[in-house]
Amino acid sequence: xxxxxxxxxxxxxxxxxxxxxxxxxxxxxxxxxxxxxxxxxxxxxxxxxxxxxxxxxxxxxxxxxxxxxxxxxxxxxxxxxxxxxxxxxxxxxxxxxxxxxxxxxxxxxxxxxxxxxxxxxxxxxxxxxxxxxxxxxxxxxxxxxxxxxxxxxxxxxxxxxxxxxxxxxxxxxxxxxxxxxxxxxxxxxxxxxxxxxxxxxxxxxxxxxxxxxxxxxxxxxxxxxxxxxxxxxxxxxxxxxxxxxxxxxxxxxxxxxxxxxxxxxxxxxxxxxxxxxxxxxxxxxxxxxxxxxxxxxxxxxxxxxxxxxxx
Ligand SMILES: NC(=O)c1ccc[n+]([C@@H]2O[C@H](COP(=O)([O-])OP(=O)(O)OC[C@H]3O[C@@H](n4cnc5c(N)ncnc54)[C@H](OP(=O)(O)O)[C@@H]3O)[C@@H](O)[C@H]2O)c1
Numbered sequence: 001x002x003x004x005x006x007x008x009x010x011x012x013x014x015x016x017x018x019x020x021x022x023x024x025x026x027x028x029x030x031x032x033x034x035x036x037x038x039x040x041x042x043x044x045x046x047x048x049x050x051x052x053x054x055x056x057x058x059x060x061x062x063x064x065x066x067x068x069x070x071x072x073x074x075x076x077x078x079x080x081x082x083x084x085x086x087x088x089x090x091x092x093x094x095x096x097x098x099x100x101x102x103x104x105x106x107x108x109x110x111x112x113x114x115x116x117x118x119x120x121x122x123x124x125x126x127x128x129x130x131x132x133x134x135x136x137x138x139x140x141x142x143x144x145x146x147x148x149x150x151x152x153x154x155x156x157x158x159x160x161x162x163x164x165x166x167x168x169x170x171x172x173x174x175x176x177x178x179x180x181x182x183x184x185x186x187x188x189x190x191x192x193x194x195x196x197x198x199x200x201x202x203x204x205x206x207x208x209x210x211x212x213x214x215x216x217x218x219x220x221x222x223x224x225x226x227x228x229x230x231x232x233x234x235x236x237x238x239x240x241x242x243x244x245x246x247x248x249x250x251x252x253x254x255x256x257x258x259x260x261x262x263x264x265x266x267x268x269x270x271x272x273x274x275x276x277x278x279x280x281x282x283x284x285x286x287x288x289x290x291x292x293x294x295x296x297x298x299x300x301x302x303x304x305x306x307x308x309x310x311x
Pocket of ligand 1: 035036037038039040041042059060061062063077078079080098099100101102103128129130131145164165166167170198
């Protein structure tokens with residue numbers, strides 16, 4: 001199977017070796033740093049690693065994720081300020097790097113973060129990037145994310161890039177109007193994309209962080225089927241047990257809502273994809289299944305799991 005067909009841009013056969021280091025026959029647990037630790041991907045990733053018995057350092061500006069979770073320590077740091085990250089990186093073997101919206105909006109570059117990781121003795125780095133970095137390599141909207149991806153690839157560390165498509169969790173932006181009016185307002189009602197469950201991204205990230213054999217690989221990650229906003233609305237209604245009304249927004253109306261929480265350029269680039277996806281953005285990637293040995297979760301399954309957030 002070609003690299004394009006597996007959702008992976010890769011070299012060399014993978015080998016699977018447990019991440020723990022061996023010294024005189026003793027297994028020594030390594031430490032893994034997760035940035036964005038209370039976010040859509042970070043939260044389930046911290047849980048997956050801690051559940052597998054790994055030592056985890058959970059990083060966010062306002063850390064709360066570790067309350068009562070064995071093996072997890074929380075450290076406050078800002079990715080826009082590499083110096084604040086250094087205490088989190090002490091003793092770390094692996095780093096999961098997500099680039100938060102304020103940094104995507106120009107709040108700090110990757111060089112100092114990568115330098116801090118290298119000088120702290122980090123051996124492996126996994127960066128959460130975007131499918132758009134492969135499908136639209138010139139897109140201005142994703143220039144900052146591209147710079148972070150390239151910095152990781154040029155770091156000299158064992159790097160792996162995760163390039164997901166649109167997250168199912170983006171629809172949490174519909175929660176207020178679903179609660180108040182049983183209505184979803186969204187653009188491009190009929191345009192279907194294979195949205196991905198962030199729990200699957202976390203499962204892939206946990207695997208890549210814990211095992212060897214993924215260095216120098218780019219994994220394109222999507223859900224199992226393309227599903228339009230109108231179909232997502234129906235699935236969400238079914239999960240909630242109530243019919244929901246779908247109201248299509250114009251691109252300008254959708255943009256006005258998105259720029260409340262995304263840099264303008266990122267909102268514009270995202271709308272380009274939502275409105276007129278390229279073949280590589282419509283395609284269901286087999287990578288989640290190839291990596292995890294099970295199909296990725298559907299939008300409906302995600303909606304069933306998180307329905308309470310819309311009630
Ligand atoms: N949404 C999509 O459809 C999509 C698709 C492809 C790629 N992506 C990429 O995925 C990433 C977002 O992942 P996500 O949804 O898991 O993120 P998210 O839920 O927005 O993550 C928020 C997490 O990041 C922390 N955080 C925010 N700003 C920070 C800062 N300056 N320094 C340190 N921590 C900070 C937050 O905690 P605090 O606020 O306490 O710091 C929280 O832990 C972005 O890089 C995006 O480009 C998203």
